[in-house]
Each structure stands twice: as structure tokens, then as C-alpha cells.
Amino acid sequence: xxxxxxxxxxxxxxxxxxxxxxxxxxxxxxxxxxxxxxxxxxxxxxxxxxxxxxxxxxxxxxxxxxxxxxxxxxxxxxxxxxxxxxxxxxxxxxxxxxxxxxxxxxxxxxxxxxxxxxxxxxxxxxxxxxxxxxxxxxxxxxxxxxxxxxxxxxxxxxxxxxxxxxxxxxxxxxxxxxxxxxxxxxxxxxx
Numbered sequence: 001x002x003x004x005x006x007x008x009x010x011x012x013x014x015x016x017x018x019x020x021x022x023x024x025x026x027x028x029x030x031x032x033x034x035x036x037x038x039x040x041x042x043x044x045x046x047x048x049x050x051x052x053x054x055x056x057x058x059x060x061x062x063x064x065x066x067x068x069x070x071x072x073x074x075x076x077x078x079x080x081x082x083x084x085x086x087x088x089x090x091x092x093x094x095x096x097x098x099x100x101x102x103x104x105x106x107x108x109x110x111x112x113x114x115x116x117x118x119x120x121x122x123x124x125x126x127x128x129x130x131x132x133x134x135x136x137x138x139x140x141x142x143x144x145x146x147x148x149x150x151x152x153x154x155x156x157x158x159x160x161x162x163x164x165x166x167x168x169x170x171x172x173x174x175x176x177x178x179x180x181x182x183x184x185x186x187x188x189x190x191x
Contacts, residue, residue, distance in 0.1 A: 012036070013034045065159055066158055067156070068157075069155055084160055084161075102131075103130065110142065113142075124143065124145075127163060140160050140161060
């Protein structure tokens with residue numbers, strides 16, 4: 001593949017070379033065919049750019065995407081979802097593995113949400129504790145919904161967001177409100 005800058009803009013070509021075998025080797029000629037693949041190349045570049053943008057925005061927002069094929073229970077994770085779990089993106093992941101990252105008390109909750117989505121197409125939006133592959137405890141917001149074909153759930157898609165900082169800030173705020181409430185109870189105004 002190569003590109004050529006023409007007056008109307010850049011064009012991409014795929015070059016094929018073939019010898020004319022009907023002639024003796026000493027007189028052999030070659031046929032060069034150039035196939036214009038500009039539309040395909042532009043589509044590939046657009047997809048690559050969109051993928052990079054999705055990866056960068058996911059990293060900034062700490063939001064990863066995922067998909068679950070219901071028939072095989074095969075899961076696909078975006079790069080950011082692997083990062084949130086502190087896993088190498090080249091590793092495969094199964095449905096059971098994914099659920100096992102949740103805190104023991106949260107595992108039944110996420111399993112029930114997934115089963116309800118598979119059986120009844122019920123969406124979910126939950127905040128749950130998760131333990132990463134490196135043993136770090138974090139909080140995630142997980143959202144999922146079913147995709148149907150002919151009225152049957154075939155895939156689940158969703159997002160996973162690391163909300164640890166927000167969760168900690170809310171916990172500190174609740175503690176501060178509790179302390180202020182106790183101070184108000186202890187303040188005695190005398191005249």
C-alpha cells in the first residue's frame with residue numbers, strides 16, 4: 001500500500017506485480033496493477049481515530065466499556081475496563097472471572113443483575129466494591145442493558161466507571177455531617 005498526493009488530494013493504492021509467463025525468461029515483462037483503495041484506507045483511518053479517541057476519553061473519565069455474548073458467556077472489555085481491574089489487556093476474561101473481582105458481598109448483587117438482564121432484559125445501574133487484580137479495593141459504578149434480536153436477549157453491553165474518589169468524598173462528607181450534628185447536640189446556649 002502506498003499513497004500518492006494528487007491535485008484532488010491524497011489517494012491510496014495497492015500495487016500488484018505479476019510476470020507475463022508466456023514470454024521466455026530473457027524477454028519477460030511484468031504487469032503492474034494499481035488498485036485505488038482510498039475509500040477503504042480512509043475508513044480504516046477513521047475507525048483508528050475513533051478508537052483512539054474512545055480510549056483517551058475513557059481513560060480521562062475512568063470509564064470502560066464491556067460486552068457479554070449471552071450464548072457463550074464470552075466477555076469483551078475495552079482497554080479502560082482492563083485498566084480499572086489492573087489487568088493486562090492481552091489476557092482473556094470470562095464471565096466468572098469478571099464477577100469474581102467484585103467484593104464477596106457484592107458478587108450476588110451483580111450476578112442477580114446480570115441474570116435479570118439475560119432473563120427479562122432488565123437494565124441495571126449499581127455502585128459496588130471491587131478488588132483489583134493487584135488487591136486494591138475500589139468502588140465502581142456498573143451499568144448494563146440487554147440487546148435483543150427477535151425478542152431474545154443475545155448480548156449485554158455496559159460501562160464500568162471507577163468512582164472511588166467520589167465515593168470517598170461522599171463518605172467524608174457524611175462523616176462531617178454526623179460530627180456537625182453531634183456538635184449541635186452538645187452546644188448549650190446559656191444566658
